[in-house]
Amino acid sequence: MITGRKLWNKEARAGLLFASPVIAGFIIFVLGPMIASFTFSLSEYNVITPLKFIGFGNYANLFDGTDPLFYKSLGVTAYYVILSVPLQILLAFMVALLLNHPIRGKAFFRTIFYMPTIVPAVASSMIWLWLFDPDLGLLNQLLKVFGIPGLQWIYSENLAVPSLVLMSLWTIGGTMVIFLAGLQGIPKHLYESVEVDGGNWLHKLFFITIPLMTPTIFFNLVMGFIGSFQVFGQAYIMTQGGPNNATLFYSYYLYREAFEFSGMGSASAIAWVMFLIILVLTMMVFKTSALWVYSESEGKR
Amino acid sequence: MIRSRLLSKSLIYLLLAAGTCLCLFPFYWLLRSSVMDQSDIFVIPPIWTPNDWLISNYREAMTILPFNRYFLNTLIIVVLEVTGVVLSSSICAYSFARLRWPGRNIVFMVILSSMMLPGAVTLIPQYVGWAKLGATNTFIPLTLPAWFGGGAFNVFLLRQFFMTIPKELDEAALVDGAGYFRIYSRIMLPLLVPALVVVGLFSFLNGWNDFMGPLIYLSDEKLYTLALGLQTFKGMYNAQWHLMMAATTVVLLPAMLVFFLGQKYFVEGIVMTGLKG
Structure with a gap:
């Protein structure tokens, strides 16, 4: 029989003690707020x-218009x-494909493409506000060179x-680096066998690389989706x-x-709807993943 | 064959060079505008290289708003945050990776599942809680949470890293009579340094770039961070592009500096977070 004393030996007590910050953090900053938020x-x-308790009134207000x-x-x-999201993934994938070739200065290019992701959202918003400026911004000046009338950009x-x-x-660097790491994990002999069979680079791309x-x-699709859904800074600042x-x-x-209308109740309902949407869509992506995502165990069969 | 190889190779370099230009161009335009005279900003077609480099724009921008103070505030917040994340996530990860205690795996899964939760759900109650405690308009809401495990993701990351350290090390130390905290602080922590640098760098950037947190919690201008200061600046000097760009450069520079110092860790870190995550 395992007694309580034996179950909670020295190691177990130390374990619980050392894990206590994150457990306490979970209760104080996640679980408690979740219950409060739902209330x-x-x-x-x-x-x-x-x-003032009003039942599902906040939710009804959102959905009935x-x-x-909303x-x-x-x-x-x-x-x-x-x-x-698709454009970001496509572009990041293409850049990663280019960088996956045996070229000089790979680390240099990787650094350059990653650099924009370091820029704080406020700072990049300022830079792009300036580029988008309808009167003096560079984008409209460039369009003018080609004889195209200026656009209103974010003001239209x-x-x-x-x-x-x-x-x-501009900030696809993180996605690109993850793609690049994935590309480097593809075994070389697979490409060689395509070459032996007389295949060209398109065959390699569609039969080896992409699958x-x-x-x-x-992974990038799910992360990109969750990230883009929560975009805030640009809307607030720009x-x-x-x-x-x-x-x-x-x-x-x-x-x-x-925070502007002090509607903590309705805002919490808005937050829960967001959570549900992200949850359902992520689950849908996971469900469909069996159809198109290659898994190693299957491949070995 | 060789000719077509050469051709495709030049094409690759050409495309990469074009991409590099597009990536760097906004940085160049920022710097270029930040040192220009206001009248030169209005010249059409635009001047590509500044006629003279006016460092005075920076001085002017920095005196309009107390950016020194904002810098100090941001630094205080970020240092407290990074220290909290590094210390608390490493000790928690040690417990989850190495020490056996009842319910450990269930607790770990539950905590890990909180990563799925969008910040928006907990944002409002957290704000209300801090407001009730009278802690809004202090750095506490922005820094204290980091000391509670430093986020599920970091605990997960470090736990993965612990798995790569041989168990014999702990066992030998245990036989020698070392306590668990001693094993953590003397043996594990030094071995964990590369992973901690990654965790530290990312939390530094998160803290430095955070906008929503300070926006919600700080209303006293004396407590503003650089990000908030820049936003205020924009409200006051909307069309003064030369000053705005100088101020933006000031906010951007520390993040860039940290990036270049820790470059090699960044790439490792993203790969670690991306592939094992």
Whole structure:
């Protein structure tokens, strides 16, 4: 029989003690807030006056269109995610393919392509505000050289999201480095066998590289999706959600509700909907992954 | 055959060179604009290289707002944060990787699952909690959480790293009569340094680049971080591009410096986080 004393021997006691910071952190900063957040989401709450329980009213307000900005914000965010994530992955993959060749200065190029990801969001927002400036910004000056009239970029309702997508392509370095590491893990003999069979680089790409890279593509897709869904800084700093709510990204919508309108209850409901959307979509990607992601155990069979 | 090889190789270099230019160009434009005279900014077509390099733009930008103070505030926050992350995540990871205790694996899985949770869900209650404790408008909400395990992700990362250290080391030390804390601090910690550098660098950048945290918790201008200061600056000097770019460079520079000093760890770190994560 294992007695309590034996179960909690010296090693176990030390183990629990050493793990206690992260356990306490989980309870204080994750579990507790989750319960509180769910309670808030069922209430009317502005921090100052006491919480007033209203059931699923906050959720109903979102879905029945009482708050017209909910669907607008979801749409805008979806537009951004659908446009930016595939483009980012495609571009990062292509750069990684180029860098995977036996070339000189590989480390140098890798550093250069990674550099923009280090830039703080506020700083990159300032740089791109300047590039996008309709009167003096470089992009419009360049267009002028080709005889194209200047665009309004982030100040135009139609172009605001595409402009921010363009900006997001500057920071694909992290994704690219992960792809590059994956590419370097592909065994050389596979390519050699294609060569022996008389295949060219296209055969190598479609029959070896892409199938073997699907797990990495999958990882980057999920991470890119989660990251893009939560984009905040650009909307706050560059466009303030405008023009005419064209860049009212979901995180910014939530921030405004909570910290500008003090609607902690409705903002919590907005947060839970975000969590559910991310959860469902991530699960969907995981479910479909069996269809297209190569797994090593299967390959060996 | 050789000719086509040469051709494809030059094509690769050409594409890479083009990509390099596109990547670096915004940096160049930032620097170029930050040292230009205001009147030169308005010249159309744009001047590609500044006529003279006005360092005075930097001096002017720095005196308009107390950027020295913002720099110090940011530094205090980031140092407290990084120290907390490095110390607490390493000791927690040691426990999860090496010490056997009842329920360890379940607890680890539960904590790990919190990584899936978007920050937005816990943001509001955390804010309300700090507000009730009267801790908003201090550095506490921005730094104290780092001391509680330093985030599930870092614990996970370091636990993975612990797995690569031979178990015989602990066992030998245990036989020699060393306690568990001694094993952690004297044997494990030194071996963990490369992984800790990665964790430290990433938390440094996270802290340095954080915008939403300071935005929500700090309202007193004396406590502003560089990121908040820059945002305020933008509100005040909207069209003064030369000053804005000088201020932006000031905010950017420390992050870049850390990046170049720790370059080799960065690439290792991303690969570690990306592939094992």
